[in-house]
Amino acid sequence: MAHAIEAEGLVKNYPGDVRALDGLSITVAEGEILGLLGPNGAGKSTTVKILTTLIRPDAGTAAVAGHDVLRRPDRVRRVIGVVSQKSGADPEASGLGNLILQGRLYGLSGTRARRRAGELLARFGLEDAAGRPVKTYSGGMLRRLDVALGLVHRPRVLFLDEPTTGLDPEARASMWAEIARLAGDDALAILLTTHYLDEADRLARRLAIVDRGRVVVAGTPDALKGELRGDAVHVEWPQAPPEPLVREALGRLPGVREIVLDGPRLSARTGDGASAVPAVLAALDQAGVPAAAATVARPSLDDVYLRYAGRRLAGAEPATAGGAR
Numbered sequence: 001m002a003h004a005i006e007a008e009g010l011v012k013n014y015p016g017d018v019r020a021l022d023g024l025s026i027t028v029a030e031g032e033i034l035g036l037l038g039p040n041g042a043g044k045s046t047t048v049k050i051l052t053t054l055i056r057p058d059a060g061t062a063a064v065a066g067h068d069v070l071r072r073p074d075r076v077r078r079v080i081g082v083v084s085q086k087s088g089a090d091p092e093a094s095g096l097g098n099l100i101l102q103g104r105l106y107g108l109s110g111t112r113a114r115r116r117a118g119e120l121l122a123r124f125g126l127e128d129a130a131g132r133p134v135k136t137y138s139g140g141m142l143r144r145l146d147v148a149l150g151l152v153h154r155p156r157v158l159f160l161d162e163p164t165t166g167l168d169p170e171a172r173a174s175m176w177a178e179i180a181r182l183a184g185d186d187a188l189a190i191l192l193t194t195h196y197l198d199e200a201d202r203l204a205r206r207l208a209i210v211d212r213g214r215v216v217v218a219g220t221p222d223a224l225k226g227e228l229r230g231d232a233v234h235v236e237w238p239q240a241p242p243e244p245l246v247r248e249a250l251g252r253l254p255g256v257r258e259i260v261l262d263g264p265r266l267s268a269r270t271g272d273g274a275s276a277v278p279a280v281l282a283a284l285d286q287a288g289v290p291a292a293a294a295t296v297a298r299p300s301l302d303d304v305y306l307r308y309a310g311r312r313l314a315g316a317e318p319a320t321a322g323g324a325r
């Protein structure tokens with residue numbers, strides 16, 4: 001099956017010697033959600049900008065729905081929907097007005113634009129608010145309208161840039177359900193950028209972890225988590241401890257491996273976390289770097305991220321801490 005998104009070896013340099021992309025490659029199939037995960041500055045937005053034809057890569061190739069982004073940007077634009085982080089809706093106009101205008105911009109007749117607006121308002125639960133100015137909408141309603149605006153022209157490929165940032169849990173859950181439906185029932189290919197690991201875990205069939213302009217690892221959430229056998233032990237200090245002392249203390253403990261120190265937080269892997277924690281705490285005490293807290297958790301995507309990118313995902317929640325289980 002041809003891929004809905006196919007990017008190979010993308011390179012993008014910005015003035016000031018910034019290599020935003022350094023050979024990034026991804027594919028997304030029809031009906032698939034690919035989660036693009038990475039810290040601030042990893043290159044996610046630059047990737048989306050290239051694929052949505054807003055900027056050109058310095059090297060590499062990319063096609064969306066079979067159309068080359070460099071040679072046929074006009075065709076690409078017709079088959080994509082883009083929901084950016086910042087709402088594109090006019091706050092003074094109503095939801096209905098925004099949708100009709102969007103339809104007209106895509107060349108629909110007045111009647112067809114109105115009909116399509118009605119369908120989308122119903123689908124996104126915005127019928128009651130259709131006539132109200134958008135500035136009176138809640139955060140969740142505004143995000144739903146943003147997605148509706150991205151769908152007016154029935155795109156085959158949808159780009160969602162951090163679609164649930166700032167939403168309350170209920171609004172997030174309803175957005176998740178809608179996104180899953182777009183990929184499932186409507187068979188849209190979706191490229192989702194997110195800082196939320198739980199969102200990526202829940203929605204994405206495949207994940208690509210981006211760091212410094214490259215995909216450092218890709219696979220299904222389960223496959224990636226499965227690579228991390230055993231437990232994750234997380235240790236925290238009030239402030240960053242001297243690394244050599246910590247490494248020396250823990251290096252002597254059998255079964256404690258893959259130690260990653262990131263400021264005042266440390267993660268390591270061990271066969272049985274519950275029994276390792278007392279030994280870890282005692283060793284750190286003895287070395288003169290007593291920890292403030294130590295917890296054990298099942299490997300999370302954050303641990304996967306940490307392992308491949310060598311640091312934590314900015315803004316990511318720490319893995320759910322279970323203490324000694």
Ligand SMILES: Nc1ncnc2c1ncn2[C@@H]1O[C@H](COP(=O)(O)OP(=O)(O)OP(=O)(O)O)[C@@H](O)[C@H]1O
Nearest residue numbers: 014015018020038039040041042043044045046047
């Ligand atoms: N117009 C620009 N001029 C110069 N440097 C830029 C420009 N746009 C982005 N960069 C730099 O390119 C790198 C990649 O940025 P990009 O916005 O793609 O990252 P990101 O993963 O989307 O980050 P975020 O999660 O913060 O949106 C960063 O170092 C950024 O500072």
